[in-house]
Amino acid sequence: MAAVPRDPISDVQQRILERQNTPWKKGVRRLQGLFVDAVLILLVLLMLEFLALAFSGRRGPTGLLLTPEEILDRLTYPWLALAAGFLALVWNLFYRAIGTSPGRALVRGAMKEEENLPWTQTSRGWFSVLLIQLTFFTGWLVTEVQVVAFLTKFSKAQDIVRGLMNPSADVLHQGLILLVQTIFLAFMATAFAIPIAFAVSFLAARNLTRANFWSRTAYLVVRTLMNLTRAVEPLVWALIFISWVGIGPFAGVLALWVHSVAALVKLYSEQIESIDNGPVEAITATGASTLQVLRYGVVPQVIPPFLSFTIYRWDINVRMSTIIGFVGGGGIGYILKPRVDLGAWGEVGTLVILIAVTVWMMDIVSAKIRERIV
Amino acid sequence: MSGPSEMQRREAVRIEGLSKVYDDGTLALDGVDLTVYEGEFLVVLGLSGSGKSTLLRCVNRLIEPTEGRILIHGEDMTAATGRTLRRMRSDVAMIFQQFNLVRRHTVLTNVLSGSLGRSGRLGSYFLRFSEIERKKALEFLERVGLEGRDQSRADALSGGQQQRVAIARALMQEAKLVLADEPVASLDPALRHSVMRHIEGLNRDEGMTVMCTLHDIDLVRRYATRLVALRAGRKVWEGTADEFDDETFLEIYGQEAEPAAEVA
Structure with a gap:
């Protein structure tokens, strides 16, 4: 069947769009996207600092290596939050050059030219993968995963099992x-x-x-x-x-x-x-x-x-x-x-x-x- | 044009400047003006997505129009709310492509549900209806050739039978106007005429005005007294079945469409 040619946009549609896209609503959506980006970037920054501290070999007041709780306590939250806000702003302002930010993509959809790209070709794709990887490694440390103990120290639980x-x-x-x-x-x-x-x-x-x-x-x-x-x-x-x-x-x-x-x-x-x-x-x-x-x-x-x-x-x-x-x-x-x-x-x-x-x-x-x- | 002249005929539905824009921005109807006269069998034509279904659903406000006005027998449907809306809806029966029966209910209960608009009684919540209504329902079932099936579960019936139950439901509603949205599109081609003849019966024997969307050009020529064609939400053609020729067909459906063999 033939595709029906359609006017680019009709009068009614125009009126409806104007009703839906008030500057106020547009602004709210922009802020939503910005907020999501800031939170995501903050998470990445926090985890980067966490991993940096964990592998720095720095010792705590007791002379022992820092425990995960101690690291969490020492992260520079306010500065990272500021930095995250700044980076999110930059990403949202220059999204044409950098690629659509995750928050903007969530709230308003990605740019047309990015729509069909695989994740390897979008900046938010790489960002998401980085976020997931960081979460896994940080999670490993925070929950103190001990593979060796799990595999070798079963004998300690023998009484209970018996x-x-x-x-x-x-x-x-x-x-x-x-x-x-x-x-x-x-x-x-x-x-x-x-x-x-x-x-x-x-x-x-x-x-x-x-x-x-x-x-x-x-x-x-x-x-x-x-x-x-x-x-x-x-x-x-x-x-x-x-x-x-x-x-x-x-x-x-x-x-x-x-x-x-x-x-x-x-x-x-x-x-x-x-x-x-x-x-x-x-x-x-x-x-x-x-x-x-x-x-x-x-x-x-x-x-x-x-x-x-x-x-x-x-x-x-x-x-x-x-x-x-x-x-x-x-x-x-x-x-x-x-x-x-x-x-x-x-x-x-x-x-x-x-x-x-x-x-x-x-x-x-x-x-x-x-x-x-x- | 067959029948009495337009001057004498009473308006069943009058649609003025009807537009519908869906929430996602899709423009389904774009300023449609249309008058349907009492006793007509009006067929609405057009490609899928041309706004046919939306048009029918705006008439009984299953879909809220964005702009425009709809008068049913002179009464403003678009302004109606609450009780008035329900009363006006009860005068407009609807038949659907997917039959839309309550599958787990019996055939009889499905037919009886056509009377819900006038029975606000407590009993209806327990699927109980008056003896008079039950008798009527059984009679209508007989009329659509489903006598003896009243206690079957609706989903135990074949597609054609289910659509006939839906027609009995429309009869039960005792409406003045019937909206039929592709009533035979999901049926076996062999069964289409049997269902269409029942809808024709609503029009001829019960004197109901019919607004029907159809795909099949063959059926259109056989049953329609008047045609209206939509394209991209606009009314692009209006006329009788006789005036509907190959040229018009191509105009409505686009140059790449092929008229059915019967048309040529």
Whole structure:
């Protein structure tokens, strides 16, 4: 078919472009790009200085070589930040000569002539590779990777491993009882999470919240709230709820519940965002109300994946509930922690095996059920 | 032009200066003026990307127009909001290329969903409809030749059958206007006429005005009472099926396009 010749730009398009590209918005985008560049360049400079110090052979106050923490403490942050800002500015001002900077490319797209070049021919390509390489080498030093110890000093852990291999029957009875509690704990947390996550997930789906100012605000609020909730570890939630309702399985239920709501909202809303828009259009076209559109156009499409995610979440909750017990949130972890502290490796072995078997069974069962549903 | 003269005919849809620019800057419609009269079977022609689908979706506001005005039976669709918008939408049925049935629902529920615009009752959230509506739905299913399939899941049906369910849904909506967006493009060529005849039925027997986009020139000549051609978002031609000759075809589709054998 013939390509349809199109006017370079029509009147309406021109008007729209002007509405979208106000000098203010342009300026904001420029600043965004500049900021991203400054941060990336700062990272590179910091890591370069870190590596320089690490290999300089300089000694600390104790006469020993500097530890990674000491190096991190000594980096010249303010000067490097200034330098990074300056370099970012230069890169953004002279991008035509140097090549599009990474920040500018992210925010506004690369220059036309760079679009199809392989990374080896763009400055931001080389910059990215440098950044990744530096991160790896710095990470090696910061986390004090010790290949030799890992390969030669296994004997030191022999006691523990031997204990784990020879589980003692003493805690089997108590362990089994608490295991049942653990599974119920995970189940209740999941059950409480479902209705709330279900309702909230519609507000956290981008494709359903574009309509007006209020829905966009709701989206932002819900997303932020859920991200914050998810960012706090269930272990921390457990500590909060233990003070709230006291030590015991209910605190564990609440801790996993909060975390599950946040996690399920994320999974559910992503699922809603990936639905086929066709039925939504069709139901909207009948004159149905927004709630009816959700009921007919969205819900039938997301029920099977929702079920699948929920079972998966229960599975995760079983795993997490063993840890929750460590701080007093009920379940099998509650008797595991003191035995770890005492070094009763035989009993620890029994409990670890019980947990492993349960998690393994949950894994199989949840996989099977999910297979049937989807 | 066949039928009564334009003076006597009532306007079903009046489109004035309609433009649509998508968020990515694509210009889909560029100042389209168009009037559709009651009882017409209007076919919208044009290459893919010429703005046909956008035009139809602007009529019932599945897509928000950027500029311009749309009047449906004299009432301003572009200004409608909330309840008014929903009431006006319920007067405009739509048939889609991909059928857009709710796949996990039964055929009957899919047909009944056509009545959602007028049944705001709580029952609709539990997929419950009145006995009268159910009877109507079964009747419409029979009319499109799907009696006995009402309890099948929608996705268990073949493409042609699914599109007929969608037509029953449109019947259920009791609309005055039908928008059909490439209704047969994803169907087996052998099944196209059967589906097109049902849409023709909506037009002839139910007196619904039809706005339909089509690719197949053969079908265009067979069913259209009037044609409109779009090119790069602009209306470039308008006329009856008889006036649509080879020359016009090349004008609309470009010099490199080849008219179907039947046209020559």
